Amino acid sequence: MKIAFLTPYLPFPPDTGGKMRSFHLIKQLARCHELNVFSVYHGADEPAQADGIRALCVRLVLVKLVKSWRETDRARRMLSALPRSVDHFQTPESLLSIRAQLQSGGYDLVFVDELVMAAYTAGLHSMRRILSQQKIDFWHYYETAAARPWGKVKLLDYIESLKLRRFQARALRDAYDLHLVCSRDDERMLSKLRPETRFAIMPNGVDTAYFAPRADWPTDGETNAPTLVYSGTMHYYPNIDAVLYFWREIYPRLLVCVPDVRILIVGHQPPPEILRLGEHPNVVVTGSVPDVRPYLARSTAMFVPLRLGGGTRLKILEAMAMGVPVISTTIGCQGLNVEDGLHIVVADDPEVFAAKAAALLVDRDLQHRLSASARELSATYDWSRLVHTMLNTWQTR
Numbered sequence: 001m002k003i004a005f006l007t008p009y010l011p012f013p014p015d016t017g018g019k020m021r022s023f024h025l026i027k028q029l030a031r032c033h034e035l036n037v038f039s040v041y042h043g044a045d046e047p048a049q050a051d052g053i054r055a056l057c058v059r060l061v062l063v064k065l066v067k068s069w070r071e072t073d074r075a076r077r078m079l080s081a082l083p084r085s086v087d088h089f090q091t092p093e094s095l096l097s098i099r100a101q102l103q104s105g106g107y108d109l110v111f112v113d114e115l116v117m118a119a120y121t122a123g124l125h126s127m128r129r130i131l132s133q134q135k136i137d138f139w140h141y142y143e144t145a146a147a148r149p150w151g152k153v154k155l156l157d158y159i160e161s162l163k164l165r166r167f168q169a170r171a172l173r174d175a176y177d178l179h180l181v182c183s184r185d186d187e188r189m190l191s192k193l194r195p196e197t198r199f200a201i202m203p204n205g206v207d208t209a210y211f212a213p214r215a216d217w218p219t220d221g222e223t224n225a226p227t228l229v230y231s232g233t234m235h236y237y238p239n240i241d242a243v244l245y246f247w248r249e250i251y252p253r254l255l256v257c258v259p260d261v262r263i264l265i266v267g268h269q270p271p272p273e274i275l276r277l278g279e280h281p282n283v284v285v286t287g288s289v290p291d292v293r294p295y296l297a298r299s300t301a302m303f304v305p306l307r308l309g310g311g312t313r314l315k316i317l318e319a320m321a322m323g324v325p326v327i328s329t330t331i332g333c334q335g336l337n338v339e340d341g342l343h344i345v346v347a348d349d350p351e352v353f354a355a356k357a358a359a360l361l362v363d364r365d366l367q368h369r370l371s372a373s374a375r376e377l378s379a380t381y382d383w384s385r386l387v388h389t390m391l392n393t394w395q396t397r
Contacts, residue, residue: 247277330346
C-alpha cells in the first residue's frame with residue numbers, strides 16, 4: 001500500500017513516550033509499505049532530526065509554519081475557539097499545502113498521528129483514513145488543571161480542555177474509517193461523545209529485542225542496595241506529580257522498612273523540584289541519558305505511582321520486557337492486560353504502596369516470579385505484532 005503518515009513532530013530520537021509510539025509506527029509501516037511522512041516545523045531551518053526519519057520512509061515532506069508571535073496575534077489566537085495545542089501545529093498555508101498533496105498523492109491510506117493533526121484531513125471523505133490518539137487530550141488537560149495549584153496556568157488548562165473536547169467531538173463526526181486509542185478506558189470516554197464511532201484499541205508497545213534481559217550491562221560501581229527506578233520525560237506534569245507524590249507520601253514510609261533503598265529518577269528535562277531530590281542521600285536524578293536500559297538493569301524494581309494519565313505506559317512495558325518487576329498504581333498500569341500479583345504489583349494507598357514495595361525489594365522469589373510472567377506477557381506487546389493486528393482490523397472493516 002501507499003500510506004501517508006501525518007505527525008505533528010518528527011519522532012527522532014525516540015526519547016519520549018509520544019515519540020516512541022510514533023517512531024515505531026513509522027518503522028513498522030515502512031517495512032512492508034510505501035510510506036510517505038508529512039510533518040510541520042517552526043523556525044528557519046529544517047529539524048535536525050529529519051534524517052533519522054528520512055532514512056525510514058520513501059519520502060519525507062516537511063512544511064514550515066510561519067506564525068506571528070506578536071502579543072496581539074497571540075491574544076487573538078488565545079481567544080479563538082481553536083485549541084492552542086491544535087493551533088500550534090497549523091497555519092492556513094500549511095493546511096492548504098498538505099491537503100493538496102494528500103489529494104493528488106494516490107494514497108491508499110492516510111494515517112493521522114494525533115488529534116492535533118486532524119484538521120489536515122478534515123472533510124477528505126473520499127480518502128481512507130485512520131486517526132490515532134496516544135491519550136485523550138481534553139481529559140489530559142482537565143486532569144492536569146485539576147491537579148495544579150490555583151493560578152493562570154490552571155485556568156488556561158481548563159479552557160484548553162473545553163476547547164479540545166469540542167474539537168474532539170468534531171473529529172469523531174468526520175467519518176474516519178477507524179479511530180485508534182490506547183485502552184478500553186480511552187474508548188469508553190470517547191464513546192460518550194459519539195457512541196456510533198468505530199474504535200480499535202492499539203496499546204503502546206515495546207521492542208522486545210531491544211529491551212531484553214542481559215547479564216552483562218555495565219554497572220556504576222555502586223553497591224547492590226535495593227533500588228527503585230522511575231523513568232520518563234521529567235518535565236511532563238503527570239511524571240512530576242507521580243515522583244513528588246512518591247517522595248512526600250510513600251518514600252518516608254518505605255525508608256522505615258528498607259532504610260538503604262536507592263532511588264533512580266531517569267529522564268530528560270527534570271524541573272528544579274525534581275532536581276532537588278538528587279541532593280538527598282541514595283537518590284540519583286540523572287537528567288537525559290542516551291540509553292535507559294542500564295538503569296533498568298541495575299534496579300531491583302520500577303515504581304510507577306502515577307495519579308494522572310490515559311493511554312498505556314511505555315515505561316512499564318520496557319521494564320517488563322527486561323524482566324524488571326514493577327509496582328504501580330491502578331492508573332499507572334491503566335490499559336495494560338496485567339494481573340496484580342502475577343505480572344505486576346498494584347497499590348493505590350500510599351501506605352500500602354510502601355509496604356508492597358518494601359516486600360518486593362527483599363523477596364527474591366516474588367521478583368523472579370513477576371519477572372518471568374511479565375517478560376512472557378511483554379511479547380504480546382511487541383510493536384510488529386501490534387501494527388500487523390491494527391492494519392488487519394482496518395482492512396476488515
